[in-house]
Amino acid sequence: MNTHSKRYQESEKQLDRAKVYELKDAIPFLKKMAAPKFDGSVDLHFNLSIDPKKSDQMVRGTVVLPHGTGKKVRVAVFCKGEHEKQAKAAAADYVGGTELMDKVAAGFLDFDCAIATPEMMKDLSKLGKVLGPRGLMPSPKTGTVTNDIVKAIEDVRRGKVEFRVDKQGGVHLSVGKLSFDAEKLYENASRVIEALNDAKPASVKGKFVKTLSISASMNPGLRLAV
Numbered sequence: 575m576n577t578h579s580k581r582y583q584e585s586e587k588q589l590d591r592a593k594v595y596e597l598k599d600a601i602p603f604l605k606k607m608a609a610p611k612f613d614g615s616v617d618l619h620f621n622l623s624i625d626p627k628k629s630d631q632m633v634r635g636t637v638v639l640p641h642g643t644g645k646k647v648r649v650a651v652f653c654k655g656e657h658e659k660q661a662k663a664a665a666a667d668y669v670g671g672t673e674l675m676d677k678v679a680a681g682f683l684d685f686d687c688a689i690a691t692p693e694m695m696k697d698l699s700k701l702g703k704v705l706g707p708r709g710l711m712p713s714p715k716t717g718t719v720t721n722d723i724v725k726a727i728e729d730v731r732r733g734k735v736e737f738r739v740d741k742q743g744g745v746h747l748s749v750g751k752l753s754f755d756a757e758k759l760y761e762n763a764s765r766v767i768e769a770l771n772d773a774k775p776a777s778v779k780g781k782f783v784k785t786l787s788i789s790a791s792m793n794p795g796l797r798l799a800v
Contacts, residue, residue, distance in 0.1 A: 593796075593797070594797050594798065594799050595788075595796045595797065595798055595799065596798070596799055597760060597763055597764065597767075597788070597798055597799075598760060600788050600796045600798055601616075601756045601759050601760055601763070601788070602756050603796060604616060604752075604788065604789070604790045604793070604796065605752060605756060605790075607790060607793045608793075609752055609790070609793075610791055610792045612791075613644070613751045613752055613753045614751070614752045614790050614791025614792060614793075615644075615645075615748045615750070615751055615752070615790070615791050616748065616749050616750050616751065616752060616754070616759055616763075616788065616789070616790050617746060617747065617748050617749065617788070617789050617790075618745075618746070618747050618749055618763055618766055618767070618786065618787075618788055619744065619745075619746050619786070619787045619788070619789065619795065620744060620745040620746075620770060620783055620785075620786055621743060621744050621783070621784045621785040621786070622739060622743045622744070622745065622782060622783060622784060623743075623778060623780065623781055623782055623783070623784050624739065624743050624775065624778055624782075625743075626739055626740070626741055626742070626743050628777070630775060630776075630777045631775045631777055631778055632739065632775070633737075633738070633739040633745065633770070633773050633774075633775065634715060634716070634736070634737070634738045634739065634773070635715070635716070635736070635737060635769060635770075635772075635773045636716045636717060636734055636735065636736050636737070636769075637734070637735060637737065637765055637766055637769035637770075638729060638732055638733055638734045638735075638765075639733035639734075639735060639749065639750065639762040639765060639766070640733070640758075640761045640762060640765055641733065641750060641754065641758040641761060641762055642732065642733035642750075643733055643735060643748060643750060643751075644750050644751035644753070644754060645751070647686045647687055647730055647731065648667045648668075648684065648685040648686045648687070649666045649667050649668070649685060649686070649687050649688075649689065649727055649730055649731075650666070650667065650668040650669075650674065650678075650685040650687070650688045650689070651666040651668070651669045651670075651688075651689045651690070651723060651727070652670070652671065652674055652675065652688065652689070652690040652691070652694045652698055652712070653669065653670075653671065653689075653690065653691045653694060653723060654670075654671040654691075654693075654694070657691050657721070657723050658670070658671070660723050660724050661689075661723050661724075661727065663724075664723065664724045664727040664728065665727070666689075666723075666727055667685060668685055671694065672697070675697060675698060675700075675701060678701055678704060678705070679700075679701060679704065683704070683708065683710070685710070687710070687718070687730050688705060688710045688711070688712050688718065689712055689718045689719075689720070689723065689726045689727065689730075690712040690718065690719055691719070691720070691721055691723065692719055692720075692721065695712070695719060698711075698712065709736065709738065716736050717729065717734075733762075735747060735748070737766070737769070737770065737773075745770060747766055749762040749763040749766055750762045750763075752790055752791070763788065767786075770783070771783070781800075783800045784800075785797065785800065786798040786799075786800050
């Protein structure tokens with residue numbers, strides 16, 4: 575039994591499942607599909623030739639999308655003293671030290687990105703089981719553990735996003751909204767593909783990206799040339 579919507583099924587009829595698209599051609603095709611009533615996201619899906627169980631094959635990093643993500647990012651900053659004043663001046667959505675940690679421990683998670691100063695990490699690590707599974711734990715590797723709070727907030731506002739391989743060896747990342755023009759989506763997607771290839775672990779030999787596809791919200795994906 576087909577559980578997809580009529581719109582999805584109509585879009586699927588337009589596809590040649592055996593075809594592999596160039597990124598430049600795939601994006602206009604996506605934009606011609608029947609769109610949902612909301613401004614859907616456009617996502618890239620990578621299947622990598624790695625063993626996610628091996629620590630030396632962990633793929634993780636950040637990339638700044640040239641045209642942003644198209645959505646408002648709610649930023650929480652864990653800090654105190656002068657850094658707290660800086661974070662508030664930089665328009666962080668939530669700022670605080672122990673009181674903000676207590677709020678998160680009680681179930682508050684209405685933010686999309688967390689930034690912390692190094693001095694806060696010892697206490698913040700106690701929230702690892704809460705923040706970690708949601709991809710919200712600050713990390714020096716992604717620039718979210720820093721004393722330069724203002725720059726970190728500005729980077730997130732400009733479209734800095736994090737990517738991380740999952741347990742199946744996949745990476746999934748939004749590159750913008752359907753309302754973006756095709757050129758902006760192309761430039762965002764190209765930057766993500768470049769960043770992911772740059773993150774190839776030295777221990778991985780041969781072909782790194784096994785398969786790559788692009789999709790829009792509530793529509794079928796298109797296979798891309800790797």
